[in-house]
Amino acid sequence: MEDKMLERLTKCPLCKSGHFLNSEEIKDFAVSQESFIICNCTKCGLKFTNPRPAAEAIAPYYDFPEYFSHDDKAKNLTQFVYQKVRKYAVAKKVKHLNxxxxxxxxxxxxxxxxGELLTKxxxxxxxxxxxxPNGKARKLANSKLKGKVYESIDELPKEASFDIITLYHVLEHVHLLRKTVKKIIKHLKSKGYIIIAVPNPDSHDxxxxxxxxAGWDVPRHLYHFNHKSIEYFSDLFELQLxxxxxxxFDSYYVSLLSEGYRNPKQSIISKYWKAIISGxxxxxxxxxxVGNYSSNLFVFKKK
Structure with a gap:
């Protein structure tokens, strides 16, 4: 990417240990075709992209038609399927909240x-x-929710508190991991729940x-949480799992994208069939x- 700004981490973003090793080199198949190194922390088990684009430089990596969560319109078959599954998933998520x-x-x-989940x-x-944070998505959400969606957590009223806070496939995108989680928890009521869904680098797919x-999704995914790092996360922020x-559903969707990355010349029928089998x-x-699904959802409470 042009005018790319990279930041190199000298400590693990989760446990602050300096003991980590290069683990994988992964290509950004979706946008830049650049390769990024993923490091593995030997203390807490977190995997993280390092070096990575700085917060002010990462926006261009999200600028591609297939980033579906920022758009309401289906432009191809994969987007159409994604949005149909999303509608079902939204209903399931609200049922879980209830x-x-x-x-x-x-x-x-x-x-x-x-804003589909909030609307429901x-x-x-x-x-x-x-x-x-994304301006296009936020504008669409606010058209449904009348200004209830903010650009950052710093815009929330300090006294705002919530019974449930969710981060569905969000934590892996947050640059200031520890600071942001601390801010989020300050807005959680004493008996409230925080729900976090993240991809699993130890999954079968x-x-x-x-x-x-496709779950690597570098450099948009800055972190990759396995069970060990989730346990450390829980202890660090004094949360009870x-x-x-x-x-x-994530295993099918991730397998579909992964098939496309592995063999982009295969037919769409072949790609979908292989993704179904893989998922x-x-x-x-x-x-x-022990629950090594493609993505896992964790429910926490304050200790």
Missing amino acids: NLRPSKGKYLDYGCGT AKEEGWKVKGIE AIKYKEHW ISQMPMP KKSNRSASKT
């Missing part, structure tokens, strides 16, 4: 995209707010596709292990 807190309450979605939650009786695994849930195998494998 089960955690049947009396409803105040809900913050950090990285809310175009509002319809079900939640008082909602959102955070979305990650191991299968290796450097072509209440439950862990699979996100079974099914990944979920079956995860069900027999």
Whole structure:
């Protein structure tokens, strides 16, 4: 990318240890075709892109049609399928919110995209707010939610507190990891829940596709959390892990993108068929292990 600014980390972004090793070299198949190094922290287990584009330089890496969470319109078959699955997933997520807190309450979605989840939650009786850094997505969200979506957490009123805060596939994008999580937790009520969904570099599909695994998504994904690093995350921020849930659709979607990266010349029928088989195998494998799904959802409470 032109005018690229890279920052090199000398400490792990999670545990601040200086003990980490180069682990993988991964290509940005989606945008720049550049390669990035992923380091593995020997203390907490976090994998992280290093060096990485600085916060003020990363926006061009998100500028591509296939970044679906920033758009409401389907421009091709994959986007159409993605949005149909997203609609189903939104309903499931709101059901989960309602089960955690049947009396409803105040809900913050950090990285809310175009606001589908917040809109559905509002319809079900939640008082909602959102955070979305991307200007295009935020504008779409606010057209539905009448100004309830902010660019950053610093714009929230200091006294704002929430019964549930969610970060669905967001934590891996946050440059100031520790500072941002601390700010988020300050807005969580004492008996509130924080829900985090992240890709899993130890999943069956990650191991299968290796450097072509779409879950790496460098340099947009700055971090990769396995079970060890999630445990460290929980202790560091004084959170109690209440439950862990699979996100079974992710294995199919990630496999679909990974197939395209591995063999871009194959037919669309072949790509979809292989993705279905791969996604099914990944979920079956995860069900027999400690939950190594393509993506996992973690529910925390304050200790």
